[in-house]
Amino acid sequence: MDILSIIVPVHNEEETIEIFYNTVEKFKKEIAAVIHYHFIDDGSTDKTISILRQLSATNDNVHYISFSRNFGKEAGLYAGLQQADGDYVAVMDVDLQDPPELLPQMLREVQAGDYDAVGTRRADRDGEAKLRSWFSSQFYIWMNRISQTQLVDGARDYRVMTRQMVNAILSLSENQRFSKGIFTWVGFKTKYIPFENRERIAGNTSWSFWSLSKYAIEGIVSFSTVPLMFITLLGFVSFGISLISAAFIVIRALVDNNSVDGWPSLVTIILFIGGIQLLSLGIIGRYVAAIFLETKHRPIYITREEK
Structure with a gap:
């Protein structure tokens, strides 16, 4: 049977890890693959690493990497892609803003061979601050105007990819990474499934307006001259x-x-x-x-x- 590696970057997510794991496991029977979880602890300062140790000790399909300090989500994604050993690889956020119920459908469509990746995008921004939502929309509009790498508005990192696509992404070993752009730049046939915006299941986001602004600048510098x-x-x-x-x-x-x-x-x-x-x-x-x-x-x- 195929192996599906699920990459989950975490930073100070002690409240959400077990909820995430138990929720995804509910859809295990619908997923036509053996699931391997790869949690990437990005230098958390709470009890995240303790929870990951316990979860890994009681579940053979749970693996983790803990960084020496906070290197950022992009480093976490790259580490997860390196560690993933599955025939197919999924990227998900631990806060359950990425709907786990879409995972079986996403995997089936990739396994069918019609697509190299099936991603997701938010169909709306309900629940998000209006100013933040406006800046996000403007980023996608202007980024697509000034870059040859076209981004899908509202696209999430949440996606299922083939091993071939993952290997292509890993071949780009640049230090200054912008995964949304890299996912598009490597090409491959990708389908996006829309879903309604969701609130975090627990805890608080570590993404402030300033950190999102720096991330946007990183994307512009990486993919536009x-x-x-x-x-x-x-x-x-x-x-x-x-x-x-x-x-x-x-x-x-x-x-x-x-x-x-x-x-x-x-x-x-x-x-x-x-x-x-x-x-x-x-x-x-x-x-x-x-x-x-x-x-x-x-x-x-x-x-x-x-x-």
């Missing part, structure tokens, strides 16, 4: 405006032969040009920082404990 092109265009526009302004000043001086005090306008121009330069340096600096981190060749994560 349009911001660099924007800087180039901005430079040409500024240079053109400066030439027009210089010509206007010279012509006015020749015609009127009069020098006009222009301290306010001069300060405004200096601040405008200075702002453009700082903005440009900031954008370029973010790309340089990504190059800097990649050239270090540091490991994506460090394991403290594994079973």
